[in-house]
Amino acid sequence: MNIESLVLAYGLVIAALLISYYNDLRLERDLVYSSLRATLQLILVGFILEAVLKIGRMDYLAGILLFMCGVAAVISGKRGEKIPRARWVAFAGIGVGSFSTFWILHLAGVIPSEARYVIPLGGMIIGNAMKASSLTLNRLTGELEQQRPRIETLLALGANARQAAAQPVRQAVRAAMIPTIDTLKTVGLVHLPGIMTGFIIAGGSPLTAVKYQLAVMYMIAGATGITCLIVTLLAYRQCFTADLQLSAAFRPSE
């Protein structure tokens, strides 16, 4: 593929722009901004990866993964701004969720200690863990706000934080796990996931691609589950005061 065909591909974004303009969707600014940002971001990452992939030391690579977790936590924490210390909650969830699954696969020999495996696969796990964390925080916030009367009724009956938040917590975990479960169900039928697409385009055998894809899917499922669990367990506690009151952030603004 040469640069000219890439520019042609960008023409598709212009089509989206026109659609937005004629339907008065007012997404033009957002579209231009985000597509340019994506372009710059990816080009930059391309250069960085060129350098990073030459790194042979695992401790440096682990440092890079940790940095990625930090960025993911900051972004994800914004989905739970009403939850005190949401960033740290997200960081713990994403970090433990992705590192533990990553480590297991590394020990199992699926991920060799080479930068060209560690960085893209690590990024993929962390990205999915972030998605799970964001969905969890977002849903938990919504449920706590919406179910406040019920939560306060339970508190007034003598519930502790875990008992009072049981329903919102369950709903948040479910909401965050559903995309992963649905992806597992439809993989290959509805969409060919990233790794397989890449492998096949690069000329690899589809069967080898399937092998990697399976490992990655399980890894993502594991990371998503652990992340959800840790995020909810840490997050709901932050939402109650020492006197077992639902934090004021979840009260309706009067």
Place this chain on the structure above:
Amino acid sequence: MRGGEILTILGPSGSGKSSLLRCLNRLETIDRGEIFLNGVETRGIDAIELRRRVGMVFQTPALLPLTVRENLLIGPGFRKQSPDEKECARLLESTGLSGEFLERGVEALSVGERQRVALAQVLANRPDALLMDEPTSALDPPAVLKIEELIKTIHRNLRTMTLWVTHNIEQALRFDTRTIVLVDGEVVAQGNIRDLVERPANDALKTFFDSGNSHEH
């Protein structure tokens, strides 16, 4: 409050009635002052224990989407207790619902019936005191009178100290108990409600009664 007393807190909306009740079972924390329960400063009582002993009925019943029985078992369940069939039926009957309601889902109940279940739910904790935050405000007029009657009956039978909040002067008069009038977070008067209405002791009280009467009639 005297033991076993029923006390009305009357005041316009925004006067701090709900906040007062919420402080009493520590759903909100007081900035200063002290609250005593049977002679014990409540700050020394663990929040969970305090809330079991000081039950609260809210404006709008917020039951769990389960059966009536399961809702009754929530409070005792937090303490690993489970009242038997008879006890559940007795609790429900004390709020004027027959035992056959036990197996019904709460979604199928009217708001008035739900408020009765909410009351039974609180009574299942065997509280020392009851807080009622305008429990009739979500009900239609006939249901309002029935719940008022019910609260009086329960108080007569159990002699549980009861704090009852309303913004409605008519309702306070129907209750005819010792009353504290709260305006803008301040106690402006206390005494029997009929005496207060007949001889308002100060301007704040007069203003509140006048505005209340013009609304209510």
